[in-house]
Amino acid sequence: DTVLTQSPALAVSPGExxxxxxxxxxxxxxxxxxxxxxxxxxxxxxxxxxxxLASGVPARFSGSGSGTDFTLTIDPVEADDTATYxxxxxxxxxxxxxxxxxxxxx
Amino acid sequence: EVQLVESGGGLVQPGRSxxxxxxxxxxxxxxxxxxxxxxxxxxxxxxxxxxSTSGSRTYYPDSVKGRFxxxxxxxxxxxxxxxxxxxxxxxxxYYCARHGTTVVTRWFAYWxxxxxxxxxS
Numbered sequence: 001d002t003v004l005t006q007s008p009a010l011a012v013s014p015g016e017x018x019x020x021x022x023x024x025x026x027x028x029x030x031x032x033x034x035x036x037x038x039x040x041x042x043x044x045x046x047x048x049x050x051x052x053l054a055s056g057v058p059a060r061f062s063g064s065g066s067g068t069d070f071t072l073t074i075d076p077v078e079a080d081d082t083a084t085y086x087x088x089x090x091x092x093x094x095x096x097x098x099x100x101x102x103x104x105x106x
Numbered sequence: 107e108v109q110l111v112e113s114g115g116g117l118v119q120p121g122r123s124x125x126x127x128x129x130x131x132x133x134x135x136x137x138x139x140x141x142x143x144x145x146x147x148x149x150x151x152x153x154x155x156x157x158s159t160s161g162s163r164t165y166y167p168d169s170v171k172g173r174f175x176x177x178x179x180x181x182x183x184x185x186x187x188x189x190x191x192x193x194x195x196x197x198x199x200y201y202c203a204r205h206g207t208t209v210v211t212r213w214f215a216y217w218x219x220x221x222x223x224x225x226x227s
Binding site (some may be wrong): 001031035037042044045048049052054065086088090093094095096097098099100 | 141143150151152153156165167168201210211212213214215216217218219220
């Protein structure tokens with residue numbers, strides 16, 4: 001299965017720009033997607049196919065990358081962005097998620 | 107508004123079975139691939155199963171293949187997950203989720219609130 005590697009945690013101040021990375025163990029073309037999960041809630045789709053903004057998601061969120069290296073960027077960060085962010089690939093039959101990056105807003 | 111409402115979770119003994127249901131509304135259910143995703147307490151997300159629009163094709167990870175069965179009833183706009191031979195490591199919140207309309211659109215566009223399954227003696 002394709003393993004997705006994310007850094008475990010990040011801390012930034014409001015108004016800053018933050019980049020969250022996801023590295024795939026093999027190429028996944030552009031089939032990488034990003035989710036936000038706040039405590040006690042279900043995940044929410046932010047970005048699909050690497051760079052497409054999901055419906056209703058603020059333009060502060062953006063995605064980039066292809067192949068094995070992908071990035072979710074939030075600019076500027078707001079206090080409400082405190083959450084865990086997961087990447088997920090759908091290039092292979094076995095869908096896999098990254099372990100998540102917990103974002104703390106200072 | 108898309109709504110996905112799971113039910114059927116609870117406490118079950120190891121080796122026993124449980125069936126989860128998901129009631130969908132706010133969209134044409136029969137047009138979309140559907141899926142189950144689980145999350146163990148304080149852990150990450152794990153894909154559990156996907157089913158095609160007609161139900162003719164199903165997909166599972168090795169961790170549940172042969173034990174879990176996903177199915178759907180398009181007339182009732184409902185999705186199901188039959189879980190057999192349950193193990194303690196199946197303890198998790200199970201989310202019903204909607205994919206896109208084809209096999210190449212297998213991101214999870216909408217999620218339910220989840221139902222908790224606890225496998226313990």
